[in-house]
Amino acid sequence: MAAAVESPWRGIARQAWQDLLPFPGRFAMTWRVALLCAIVAGVAMVYKVPEAAIGCYLVIFLARPSGAECVGQAIGLILLVSVVVLAMAPLIQATADYPLARIAVIALTSFAFVFLGAASQLGEIGSIIALVIGFVLTLVDQLPVGEIATRGLLYAWQMAVMPMVAMIAFNLVLGTSPHRLLREIVARRLRVAADVLEAPQARARLEGELAGGLADGDQQAMLARLFHTAPAAAVTWLSGAATASYRLLLAVAALPADLAADARIAFAGQCRAAARAVAAGARPMVADPEPAAGPTIGAAGMVRALLAGLAAPNGGTDAVAQKPPFLAPDAFSNPDYQRYALKTTAAAISCYIIYSLIDWQGIHTAMITCYVAALGTTGETVHKLALRIAGCLVGAMLGFASILFVIPHLDSVGGLMALVFAGVLVGAWVSSGNERISYAGVQVGLAFLLTILNGFAPSLDMDSGRDRIVGILLGNVVVYVIFTGIWPKSAVVDARARLARALVALSRLAAMAPAARLAATADAAQVEMEAEKAEGQLMLLPFEPPAQRPSAAVVARLAGLVEETRALLPALLFLPAPSAELSRRLADAAARVAPSGGCGDGPAVAAGDEDGGVAAGLTTRLHRIERLAAG
Numbered sequence: 001m002a003a004a005v006e007s008p009w010r011g012i013a014r015q016a017w018q019d020l021l022p023f024p025g026r027f028a029m030t031w032r033v034a035l036l037c038a039i040v041a042g043v044a045m046v047y048k049v050p051e052a053a054i055g056c057y058l059v060i061f062l063a064r065p066s067g068a069e070c071v072g073q074a075i076g077l078i079l080l081v082s083v084v085v086l087a088m089a090p091l092i093q094a095t096a097d098y099p100l101a102r103i104a105v106i107a108l109t110s111f112a113f114v115f116l117g118a119a120s121q122l123g124e125i126g127s128i129i130a131l132v133i134g135f136v137l138t139l140v141d142q143l144p145v146g147e148i149a150t151r152g153l154l155y156a157w158q159m160a161v162m163p164m165v166a167m168i169a170f171n172l173v174l175g176t177s178p179h180r181l182l183r184e185i186v187a188r189r190l191r192v193a194a195d196v197l198e199a200p201q202a203r204a205r206l207e208g209e210l211a212g213g214l215a216d217g218d219q220q221a222m223l224a225r226l227f228h229t230a231p232a233a234a235v236t237w238l239s240g241a242a243t244a245s246y247r248l249l250l251a252v253a254a255l256p257a258d259l260a261a262d263a264r265i266a267f268a269g270q271c272r273a274a275a276r277a278v279a280a281g282a283r284p285m286v287a288d289p290e291p292a293a294g295p296t297i298g299a300a301g302m303v304r305a306l307l308a309g310l311a312a313p314n315g316g317t318d319a320v321a322q323k324p325p326f327l328a329p330d331a332f333s334n335p336d337y338q339r340y341a342l343k344t345t346a347a348a349i350s351c352y353i354i355y356s357l358i359d360w361q362g363i364h365t366a367m368i369t370c371y372v373a374a375l376g377t378t379g380e381t382v383h384k385l386a387l388r389i390a391g392c393l394v395g396a397m398l399g400f401a402s403i404l405f406v407i408p409h410l411d412s413v414g415g416l417m418a419l420v421f422a423g424v425l426v427g428a429w430v431s432s433g434n435e436r437i438s439y440a441g442v443q444v445g446l447a448f449l450l451t452i453l454n455g456f457a458p459s460l461d462m463d464s465g466r467d468r469i470v471g472i473l474l475g476n477v478v479v480y481v482i483f484t485g486i487w488p489k490s491a492v493v494d495a496r497a498r499l500a501r502a503l504v505a506l507s508r509l510a511a512m513a514p515a516a517r518l519a520a521t522a523d524a525a526q527v528e529m530e531a532e533k534a535e536g537q538l539m540l541l542p543f544e545p546p547a548q549r550p551s552a553a554v555v556a557r558l559a560g561l562v563e564e565t566r567a568l569l570p571a572l573l574f575l576p577a578p579s580a581e582l583s584r585r586l587a588d589a590a591a592r593v594a595p596s597g598g599c600g601d602g603p604a605v606a607a608g609d610e611d612g613g614v615a616a617g618l619t620t621r622l623h624r625i626e627r628l629a630a631g
C-alpha cells in the first residue's frame with residue numbers, strides 16, 4: 001500500500017496487469033460466457049428477439065463460476081421481470097399521452113429499485129429492474145399508441161427473459177456444480193497454508209485468501225443443498241471443511257516465527273496430502289493427533305487439531321453460516337442509500353431528457369450507462385467510468401474492425417455466432433477476473449455487441465454502433481458531473497467506516513473467552529474482509545477530483561491503520577484469556593476512526609488501567625492503532 005501512496009498510477013497499472021494474468025478456472029469461465037452469448041445472439045437472430053446486445057450484456061453481467069448460482073439468478077430475474085412488466089401495463093396506458101407523468105413514474109420506480117439494490121441483498125438486480133422499467137417506458141416515444149402496452153412490454157420481456165432461459169439451460173448442461181467449487185476452495189486454502197508453512201515470505205497469498213472471507217464458501221454450500229447437487233453427507237463435510245480450512249489459515253498466520261523447521265515441514269506435508277485428497281473427491285486421512293515432536297498448544301496446536309478434524313464427518317466444525325438480513329441494518333437511517341438512488345435516477349432522467357429533446361433515440365445507451373456505472377463513492381464511480389470508457393473504446397474498435405473486415409464475408413447466422421464468440425471471448429477474459437478490472441471486460445463485450453448486432457442478420461451499418469457508443473460516452477459524462485458535484489462521497493469515508501467495523505470486530509473478539517474466540521470465525525473473517533476493502537477504497541482515491549481527495553498524510557495514516565489492524569488479528573485470536581481492557585481500547589479506536597463518530601455496538605466492558613489488561617505482545621501494536629486512529 002505504501003507503494004500505491006507514493007506512486008498511485010504506477011501501482012494501479014501494475015495491479016491491472018496482474019489482474020489480467022491467468023489463474024485456475026479463468027479460461028473455463030471465459031469460454032462458457034462467450035459460448036452462451038453466441039447462443040443468445042443466434043436465438044435472437046432466428047426468433048427476432050429485440051435488443052440482442054442487451055440480452056448478451058445481461059449474460060456477461062450476471063455470469064458466475066457456479067452454474068447453480070447462475071440458474072438461481074436467472075430464475076429470480078425472470079420472475080421479477082415478469083411481475084414488473086405485467087404490473088406496468090396500466091402505467092403505460094395511463095402515461096402514454098403525458099410525458100411529464102411518464103418521467104415521474106420512471107423517476108419513482110428507479111429510485112425505489114436502485115435504493116433497494118443498494119440497501120438490501122437484492123444488489124445488482126435492483127438496478128437491472130430499474131433499467132427494464134425505464135427501457136419499457138421510453139419505448140412509448142417510438143411505438144404507435146395502440147401498440148405500446150403489447151409490443152413495448154413484449155419487447156422488454158423478451159429482451160430480459162430469453163437470455164435468462166438460455167442461461168438456465170446452458171448451466172444445467174455445462175455449468176460447474178457448487179460442491180465442486182467448494183472442493184476447489186478447500187483444496188486451494190490447504191495449498192496456500194502449505195506454501196506459507198514452507199516459505200513464510202509467501203504471506204501475501206495467505207492475506208489474499210483470508211481477505212476473501214467465508215461468504216463464497218457459505219454460498220456454494222447453500223446452493224449445493226438447495227439444488228441437491230451432491231449427497232447431503234458430502235455437502236455437510238464440505239461446508240465444515242470450508243470453515244475449518246479458513247480457521248487453518250488464521251492459525252498458520254499466527255504461528256510463531258521461531259517454530260521449529262521440522263514442525264513446519266510436517267504441517268506443510270499434511271496440508272498438501274489433505275489438498276490432494278480433497279481435490280480428488282475424497283476425505284483426508286486422519287492426521288496423527290500425537291506426533292512425536294511439535295507443540296500441542298496455541299496456534300500450532302490449532303493447526304494440528306484442524307488437520308485432524310478434516311477427517312471427521314462434519315469436516316472439523318459444526319459451525320452454521322450466518323444468514324445476513326435482507327435489509328441492511330442502517331437501510332433507513334443512513335442517507336447514503338437515498339442519495340445514491342437519487343443521483344443515479346437524476347443521471348438516468350437527465351440522459352433521457354437530453355436524447356429526447358435533440359431527437360436522437362440512437363444514443364439511448366446513455367440511460368443504460370447510468371444504471372450500470374454508478375457506485376457508492378466518488379472514487380468507485382469514477383474508477384468504473386474509466387473502466388467503462390476504456391472497455392467501450394476497445395469493444396468499439398473490435399466491432400468496427402469486424403464490420404470492415406469480417407461481416408462482409410458472413411452470410412449466415414452461424415457465422416455471426418462465431419464472430420460473437422470470438423469477440424466476447426476477449427471481454428469475458430477480463431470480466432472473469434478481479435472486480436478491480438472485471439467491469440472493463442463487461443464493457444468490452446457490450447460495446448462490441450452493440451456495434452455488430454443491429455437488426456436480425458449480419459449488418460454493415462456502422463451508424464447504429466456509432467450512436468450507441470456516443471450514448472455510452474454521454475452517460476459517462478452525466479454520471480461524472482452528478483456524482484462529483486452532488487453529495488460527493490469520498491472513498492476515504494468508506495475506508496474509515498470499514499476500518500471502524502474491523503476494529504469493532506476485533507473488540508468483540510478480545511472480550512471473548514479463548515474457546516469462543518477461536519470458534520468466532522465470522523468475526524475474524526469480517527476483520528480481514530473490511531481491512532481489504534478499506535485498502536481497496538484507498539487505492540481508488542487517485543480517481544477522485546483533486547479537490548475532494550484527502551491529504552497524502554491522511555492516506556498514509558489510514559494505510560498504516562489497515563496494516564496494523566490485520567497484523568493484530570492473528571495474535572489476538574490466541575490470547576489465553578479475555579481482555580476487557582484491550583476490548584475497550586479497540587472499541588474507542590473504532591469510535592475515533594469512524595466517519596460519523598460511531599460504527600456499531602461493541603461489547604460493554606469496564607475501563608481498566610493503561611496497559612494492565614493487555615498482553616505484553618500486543619501492547620506495542622495497540623499503541624500504534626490508537627495513535628493512527630486518533631490522527
